[in-house]
Amino acid sequence: VIAQLLVLMAALTIVASIVLGEPTMIWGHQIGLLLVAIIILSVAGSGIGVLIVGIARTPEQVQIIGPIVNMILGTLGGAFGFRLPDPLPRLSLIYWGTSAFEKLAGGENTIGLNFLVLASQGVIFFLIGAWFFRRRMKIG
Numbered sequence: 368v369i370a371q372l373l374v375l376m377a378a379l380t381i382v383a384s385i386v387l388g389e390p391t392m393i394w395g396h397q398i399g400l401l402l403v404a405i406i407i408l409s410v411a412g413s414g415i416g417v418l419i420v421g422i423a424r425t426p427e428q429v430q431i432i433g434p435i436v437n438m439i440l441g442t443l444g445g446a447f448g449f450r451l452p453d454p455l456p457r458l459s460l461i462y463w464g465t466s467a468f469e470k471l472a473g474g475e476n477t478i479g480l481n482f483l484v485l486a487s488q489g490v491i492f493f494l495i496g497a498w499f500f501r502r503r504m505k506i507g
Contacts, residue, residue, distance in 0.1 A: 368409040376405075395471040400478065404471060407485045408464045414489035414496070415440070415460060421496030424503065460488055 376394060383393045394401050419436055423429040441447060444461025456462040467481035 368412055369405060372405045372409065376401075393472060394468065395474055397471055397474075397476060400476060401471055403482065404464075404467050404478065407482050407489070408460075408467075411460045411464070411485040411489035411492075414492035416496075417500075418492040418496035421499030421503070457484075460485060463488075 380391065380393055384391045415436065416433075419433050420429055423432050440459045440461050443451060443455055444459030444463075444465060445451070445456055446461050446465070450456055463481050463484045467478045467485070470476075470478050470481070
């Protein structure tokens with residue numbers, strides 16, 4: 368997940384530099400915070416993945432539940448070009464991740480709450496998913 372995010376961010380930076388005709392860092396200049404954001408977002412994404420695997424009983428169910436969960440989180444988080452009224456977007460990992468990257472790109476460094484929410488959601492989703500998975504293994 369981390370490697371995918373790094374490749375995507377590098378590609379978007381290259382495209383922006385080509386479009387603007389000069390080297391451009393579209394993610395802001397706080398590289399340390401950017402790397403922390405990538406790691407924490409990866410933890411959150413992995414947590415939701417473990418939750419989906421823990422809830423699903425078969426690989427086929429994962430293939431159905433995963434996209435549904437992603438569409439719901441994307442809709443809540445504003446990934447489709449519109450934002451729902453508060454507080455609904457705040458339930459989505461996408462809202463908090465997008466907000467963190469927007470703040471970094473704007474030169475802000477006040478993203479502690481974003482990190483806290485993303486890390487907390489990732490850990491909570493991971494623990495719940497692991498509990499479901501372990502419970503299923505004991506039963507089956």
